[in-house]
Amino acid sequence: MVNLATKYLGLDLKNPLIVGSSGLTNSVEDIVDLEKKGAAAVVLKSIFEEEILLEYESVMKEIAADDNNLEYYDYFDYKIKDDNIKAYIKLIEDAKKAVKIPVIASINCTSAHEWTFFTKKMQEAGADAIELNAFILPTVLNRTAEQNEKIYFDLVEAVKKEITIPISLKISYYFSNLASTIKKLSETGIAGVVLFNRFYSPDFDIDTQQVVSSHVLSSEKDLPISLRWVSIMANRINCDIAASTGVHDGKSLIKQLLAGADAVQTVSALYKNGTGHIQS
Numbered sequence: 001m002v003n004l005a006t007k008y009l010g011l012d013l014k015n016p017l018i019v020g021s022s023g024l025t026n027s028v029e030d031i032v033d034l035e036k037k038g039a040a041a042v043v044l045k046s047i048f049e050e051e052i053l054l055e056y057e058s059v060m061k062e063i064a065a066d067d068n069n070l071e072y073y074d075y076f077d078y079k080i081k082d083d084n085i086k087a088y089i090k091l092i093e094d095a096k097k098a099v100k101i102p103v104i105a106s107i108n109c110t111s112a113h114e115w116t117f118f119t120k121k122m123q124e125a126g127a128d129a130i131e132l133n134a135f136i137l138p139t140v141l142n143r144t145a146e147q148n149e150k151i152y153f154d155l156v157e158a159v160k161k162e163i164t165i166p167i168s169l170k171i172s173y174y175f176s177n178l179a180s181t182i183k184k185l186s187e188t189g190i191a192g193v194v195l196f197n198r199f200y201s202p203d204f205d206i207d208t209q210q211v212v213s214s215h216v217l218s219s220e221k222d223l224p225i226s227l228r229w230v231s232i233m234a235n236r237i238n239c240d241i242a243a244s245t246g247v248h249d250g251k252s253l254i255k256q257l258l259a260g261a262d263a264v265q266t267v268s269a270l271y272k273n274g275t276g277h278i279q280s
């Protein structure tokens, strides 16, 4: 039998196929099923920075309670979010008990604010690594490229202070100097980069004249962008590379490995074909 084992983020993977962050990895039952079907690791659905910040606000609330100064806080909204973050920690703990494959936790983030303390809780819950889904679109007109890029470096620096498990950074290709930025990011102590994440694409419904989201799922036609950049960056940076976007079959997975990816993430293909598609 062919040995497909590889290493990614210092973790031993039985093969290079990781199920990427999405609703596919949002329950222990589904994660157990993905392991059975052959996934080598899973990235959990991201928890959002805002959800974690609300827990931070709860700490502030306790402090404020001492001062009888509670009126700032919307208790009910906070309560809902608090349940989300408790559920997320439980998902990590339960998934770790239920499967042998690595479980990578994920945070959707746009800044390096107070939420970074939560990465420590994720580590304590047993996460094997943390993927930071840096959800930053450079749309602010008076902000320079350097200011935009600094957010990523601040993010990594803040999270590195909290945890000792590997960190991977999932980024987009919206950089003015992509190759150089990826190289510099790889020198910050992160263990891997994920090339690339996929933002929702706004579109118009011309009949209702409403904005709608489009192309939520990728197609195999989306492969070339990540394939290009994995090829360009492989062996030139100081961390691993996971290829992501447009991997819809075994052939495209092999192409990403030929390009130099250490591991490959897939999501849309499993939504379209079912998780049994991992086998093929």
Ligand SMILES: Cc1cc2nc3c(=O)[nH]c(=O)nc-3n(C[C@H](O)[C@H](O)[C@H](O)COP(=O)(O)O)c2cc1C
Pocket: 020, 021, 022, 023, 044, 045, 046, 047, 106, 108, 133, 170, 196, 197, 198, 216, 217, 218, 219, 222, 244, 245, 246, 247, 265, 266, 267, 268, 269, 271
């Ligand atoms: C329904 C759905 C939910 C997703 N949720 C997340 C998420 O929570 N965090 C994240 O980092 N990426 C999320 N993604 C993006 C995927 O992880 C992946 O980067 C993207 O779909 C491109 O890979 P693909 O071409 O294999 O689908 C989601 C994608 C889909 C389709």
